[in-house]
Amino acid sequence: MTIQSAFQHEEKRLEDVLSHIRIQLRAIGPRYTGDDFTEQMIDLQTEQRRQRLEVSHREPYFGRLDFQEDAKSEPTPLYIGKAGVAHEQTNDLLVIDWRAPVASLFYAFSGGEDPVTYESPDGEIGGTIHLKRNLMVREGKLDRLVDSYVRGQEDESVTDEFLLYRLGESKDNKLRDIVSTIQQEQDRIIRTDKNKAVFIQGVAGSGKTTVALHRLAYLLYQYADRISAERMVIFAPNRMFLDYISGVLPELGVGDIKQTTYTEWAIEQLQKTVRIDDNADSLAYWFEQPRKREEMERSPGRLKGSMLFKQAVDAKLEAVEATLLPQQPFEPIEGMVLTPDTVQSWMLTDESSEPLMRRRTRLVSRLKRWFESEWKSRRMTDSKLKAKANARLNAFSKKIPSFTATQLYASLMDDESVAALLPAEDRTSTKKRMKQGTAAPEDLAPLVYIQLRLFGSDQPTYDHVVIDEAQDYSPFQLESLRLCQRRPSMTVLGDLQQGIHGYAGIHSWIELTALFDLDDSGYFELDRSYRSTMEIIEFANQVLRGMGDGVKPATPVFRSGEPVEVVSCEEMERLRLVKDSIQAWTEDGAYRTIAILGRTAKSCEAIWEHLTAAGLKASLVRSKQEAYGGGLTVVPVYLAKGLEFDAVLIADADAAYYGPDDAKLLYVGCTRALHKLKLLHAGTLTSLIQPQD
Numbered sequence: 127m128t129i130q131s132a133f134q135h136e137e138k139r140l141e142d143v144l145s146h147i148r149i150q151l152r153a154i155g156p157r158y159t160g161d162d163f164t165e166q167m168i169d170l171q172t173e174q175r176r177q178r179l180e181v182s183h184r185e186p187y188f189g190r191l192d193f194q195e196d197a198k199s200e201p202t203p204l205y206i207g208k209a210g211v212a213h214e215q216t217n218d219l220l221v222i223d224w225r226a227p228v229a230s231l232f233y234a235f236s237g238g239e240d241p242v243t244y245e246s247p248d249g250e251i252g253g254t255i256h257l258k259r260n261l262m263v264r265e266g267k268l269d270r271l272v273d274s275y276v277r278g279q280e281d282e283s284v285t286d287e288f289l290l291y292r293l294g295e296s297k298d299n300k301l302r303d304i305v306s307t308i309q310q311e312q313d314r315i316i317r318t319d320k321n322k323a324v325f326i327q328g329v330a331g332s333g334k335t336t337v338a339l340h341r342l343a344y345l346l347y348q349y350a351d352r353i354s355a356e357r358m359v360i361f362a363p364n365r366m367f368l369d370y371i372s373g374v375l376p377e378l379g380v381g382d383i384k385q386t387t388y389t390e391w392a393i394e395q396l397q398k399t400v401r402i403d404d405n406a407d408s409l410a411y412w413f414e415q416p417r418k419r420e421e422m423e424r425s426p427g428r429l430k431g432s433m434l435f436k437q438a439v440d441a442k443l444e445a446v447e448a449t450l451l452p453q454q455p456f457e458p459i460e461g462m463v464l465t466p467d468t469v470q471s472w473m474l475t476d477e478s479s480e481p482l483m484r485r486r487t488r489l490v491s492r493l494k495r496w497f498e499s500e501w502k503s504r505r506m507t508d509s510k511l512k513a514k515a516n517a518r519l520n521a522f523s524k525k526i527p528s529f530t531a532t533q534l535y536a537s538l539m540d541d542e543s544v545a546a547l548l549p550a551e552d553r554t555s556t557k558k559r560m561k562q563g564t565a566a567p568e569d570l571a572p573l574v575y576i577q578l579r580l581f582g583s584d585q586p587t588y589d590h591v592v593i594d595e596a597q598d599y600s601p602f603q604l605e606s607l608r609l610c611q612r613r614p615s616m617t618v619l620g621d622l623q624q625g626i627h628g629y630a631g632i633h634s635w636i637e638l639t640a641l642f643d644l645d646d647s648g649y650f651e652l653d654r655s656y657r658s659t660m661e662i663i664e665f666a667n668q669v670l671r672g673m674g675d676g677v678k679p680a681t682p683v684f685r686s687g688e689p690v691e692v693v694s695c696e697e698m699e700r701l702r703l704v705k706d707s708i709q710a711w712t713e714d715g716a717y718r719t720i721a722i723l724g725r726t727a728k729s730c731e732a733i734w735e736h737l738t739a740a741g742l743k744a745s746l747v748r749s750k751q752e753a754y755g756g757g758l759t760v761v762p763v764y765l766a767k768g769l770e771f772d773a774v775l776i777a778d779a780d781a782a783y784y785g786p787d788d789a790k791l792l793y794v795g796c797t798r799a800l801h802k803l804k805l806l807h808a809g810t811l812t813s814l815i816q817p818q819d
C-alpha cells in the first residue's frame with residue numbers, strides 16, 4: 127500500500143470512528159438539575175463521559191498496531207488513544223485506552239519479526255506485529271501518518287521519525303502529555319506494580335516528571351477499584367513548578383490529585399501551629415553568595431535530615447513513652463485502686479500501634495469510665511467524695527504529660543544524643559524558633575514525624591505518593607511521608623547531577639532506597655534525554671564532567687540543531703548584548719518561550735529592568751512565584767530547575783559567577799534549553815566550559 131492510499135484509508139476509518147462518537151454524544155441527554163442525590167451522581171458520571179467523548183472526538187487515537195495473536199490467522203489493527211471507545215451496539219473496541227495491557231505492545235515494540243508477548247488479565251498472550259503506525263489527528267482531521275515499522279520491509283527496526291517530529295515542536299508555558307511517543311524504557315516505569323517505591327534516576331530532560339504523571343494515570347486505570355485520585359499526592363519543589371505541570375493530568379483525563387510542596391504539606395500536617403521563619407530564606411542564603419562544599423555538608427538541612435537525627439528523635443519518643451505513666455497507683459478514693467501495672471497494660475493493649483497522644487487520651491477516658499463504673503457498682507452516693515475523687519482523677523491525668531510536637535522537639539535539643547549531632551548555636555536557635563511558633567525548612571521533617579507519631583493524621587492514608595526533584599529530599603523527609611501510607615506505593619524521581627540543593631538533599635540514592643525492603647522498591651535509570659538538541663546535550667555533558675568522576679552523561683536523541691554559542695563581551699556591554707540577542711530571537715518568531723538565566727536574583731532584576739526599559743515584555747521570576755506564564759522570562763538559574771524553554775540565554779557564564787563547585791548549577795541552566803542555547807561571559811569564562819575554537 128502506498129503512503130497516499132494508506133492516508134486515504136486512515137481518513138475513512140477516522141471518519142467512521144468519529145461518526146460513532148457523535149452517535150454516542152447525541153445519545154447523552156440533557157443534564158439533570160433536580161435534587162435527587164443518586165441522579166446527581168449518575169449525572170456527574172455521564173458528564174465525565176461526555177467530556178471524554180468530546181476529547182476523543184477531537185483526537186480519538188494516535189497510533190495503530192497490527193497485531194496477530196498466535197491462534198489467529200491474520201493481524202487485527204488496534205487503534206490506541208487517550209481513552210477507550212467502544213461501539214455503541216456491539217461493544218467492540220474502536221479505540222483502545224493507552225493504559226490497557228495490549229497497548230503496552232505499542233510502546234515496548236522495538237522492531238524485528240520475533241514473537242512478542244504482553245500480560246493480559248488472563249495470562250500471557252503472544253503473537254507477532256505487522257505494523258506500527260503513528261497518526262496525528264488534530265480537531266478530528268488526520269494531519270500526519272508515519273509508519274515506524276512495517277513487517278517485511280528492509281529496515282526492520284522502529285524509526286524515531288515521529289518522535290523527532292514531536293520533539294522539534296516549540297513549547298508553551300505548560301508541560302504536555304507524551305502518550306503518543308512514550309518510549310520503551312519510560313513505559314516500563316509507568317507500568318510498574320503499584321505496591322512499590324519506585325526510584326527513578328534520570329538525566330536532565332529524560333522525561334522523569336512526565337513519566338511520573340503518566341504513571342499516576344496508569345495506576346488509576348489499572349487499579350480503578352482499589353485506589354482513588356483523592357488519595358494520591360504529588361510533591362514538587364515550588365508552586366511555579368506545580369503550575370507548569372498542571373496541564374498534564376487533565377490532558378490524561380485525571381483530576382483531583384492533590385499537588386503540593388513539602389513545606390505546604392508539612393505546615394498543614396502541623397495544623398498551622400508553626401509558620402516558616404521569614405528570616406530563613408535558604409535559597410537566598412545558599413545561592414546568592416558562593417558557598418563551600420564543606421559548609422553544605424555540615425548544614426542544618428543535612429544534619430537534621432539524616433537517619434542519625436531520626437534515630438535521636440525515635441529514641442526521644444521511646445523515652446517519652448517509657449516514662450509517660452506515673453509509677454504510683456491510681457486511687458480516686460480510699461480502697462479503690464488501680465496498680466501502675468494495670469494502667470500500663472491498658473496503655474499497651476489499647477491499640478499499641480496508635481499514636482502516643484491518642485492512646486493517652488484513650489487511657490484517660492478509660493480511667494474515667496472505670497471510676498464511674500466502680501462508683502456505680504459500689505452504690506456510692508456521697509457527692510463530696512465524688513468531687514474529691516474527680517479532683518484526684520484530674521491530678522492523676524495531669525501526671526501523664528501531654529506534649530505538642532514543637533514542645534517535644536524543643537526539649538530534644540537538650541538531649542545529649544542531639545548535642546553530639548548539632549552545633550550548640552543551632553540547638554539554641556531551634557529552641558528559640560519553637561518558642562516563637564516558627565520553623566526553618568530543616569525543622570519540618572522532624573516536626574511532622576513527631577506530630578504523626580504523637581497524634582497521627584486526620585487525613586486518610588495515601589494510595590500513592592509522587593516526589594519530584596527527590597534528590598533535594600532528606601531521608602527524614604521521606605520517612606515522614608512513609609508514615610502516611612499503609613504500605614509503600616511511591617514514585618520518587620530526580621537527578622543527582624542536578625542536586626543543587628546539596629545543603630539539604632541526598633548525595634547518593636542509597637540514602638533513600640535503603641529505607642525500603644528490596645522487595646518493596648525498584649530502581650530505574652533513564653539516560654536518554656528528549657528535551658534538547660544533540661548540540662545542547664553534548665555541551666551540557668561537557669559541563670557535567672566538571673563534577674568529577676562517576677558522572678553519567680546524557681544520551682541525546684538524534685535531533686540536530688544550531689551549535690551552542692559562547693560569546694565573550696565587556697562587562698559594560700553585557701546588558702546590551704542580552705537585549706540584542708533577545709530582540710533578534712523575538713523578531714525571528716521561532717521561539718514561543720525564551721529564558722534569560724542569571725546567577726543571582728539581583729543580576730536578574732538588572733537584566734529585567736534593562737529589557738523593560740528597551741520596551742521588551744519580559745516577566746521576572748522571584749523565589750515565591752506562584753505561576754509561570756511562558757513568553758520571555760528572566761529567572762535566577764536556581765529557580766529554573768524543572769522548567770524548559772525553546773531558547774535559553776545564560777547571561778553570566780563568568781568564572782566569577784560559576785566556580786568549580788557550581789557545575790550542577792550550570793548544568794541545570796544549560797539543560798533547560800530545547801532548541802537554542804547561548805552563553806555570555808564578561809572577563810574570564812568559567813572553567814566548567816572548554817573555550818571554543
Ligand SMILES: Nc1ncnc2c1ncn2[C@@H]1O[C@H](COP(=O)(O)OP(=O)(O)OP(=O)(O)O)[C@@H](O)[C@H]1O
Binds near residue numbers: 302304328333337797
Ligand atoms: N517519550 C517522549 N516523547 C516526547 N517527548 C518527551 C518524551 N519524554 C520526554 N519528553 C519531553 O522531554 C522534555 C523533558 O521532560 P521532563 O520535564 O519530564 O524531563 P525531566 O527528566 O523531569 O527533566 P529535568 O530533570 O531536566 O527537569 C519535555 O518536553 C517532555 O515532553
